[in-house]
Amino acid sequence: MTYTITTTIDAPFDDAVAAVMTALQDEGFGILCDIDVKTTLKEKLDVDVDQYRILGACNPPLAHEGLVEEPDLGALLPCNVVVYETDAGDVVVSAVDPQQLVAITENSELDGIATEVHERFERVLAVVTDQLTTESELQ
Template identity: 45%
Template sequence: MTEDAGAMRTTGFGMGVRVDVPFADAVERTRAALADQGFGVLTEIDIAATLQAKLGVELPPQLVLGACNPGLAHQGLQIEPDLGLLLPCNVVVRSLPDGGTLVSTLEPAVMVGVTGQAELQPMAAEARDRLRAALHTIAAG
């Protein structure tokens, strides 16, 4: 994994980019880049606020955006009606200690892989390509 600003960072289950902008700016960029790729944000979870309220712990800002591309979701649900258990795609915006922000997303192939249905792989590949394009846009500013 690399932590260089703008460079794609990958794990076995996700991908992301580090941007040297404040958290609020990264959230704004993320919403815009997702919209440009046909994703709507269905859910929003403020991890830091939730853990503060429930456990009294302080964490740097961290937001989980539940992003959904309606066309891809519809295609997938036609193949596997229980696919909704794996939706939406989580996109995490997390403040880093040095003032930068990390924007990352789960690899869609990992999500659909648990179904064992190969027919879902083309939709997962398209979702990955769209999410990767969004991450590149976020990195480019």
């Protein structure tokens, strides 16, 4: 069983991060946190790793709806979207699958919200893939 929705693209890392942020915004998500794992691990552990960013995405109306139904849902928020480089130089964009995440609550009242967020994340990944694939083909 997979717990993420993922795409792999051949694009510059920074372009992918920017495209993901824009696509999330277009789907009604704000970025509550942006963790630069590469920089953090270098500063804290003095280790070098490939580019890796964790974006904490939140759609306020959907988060509110979920929190009204299940106050402890906040422990699972925000929904994380990661962007990272592979050893082969590709960029992976991976979003938590909200349907899998919400399933652990065993609250069926959250199913509709999870489906809505899942569909929005699917659109985000499709837009990013299409946009960056088209841009790389034009170069």
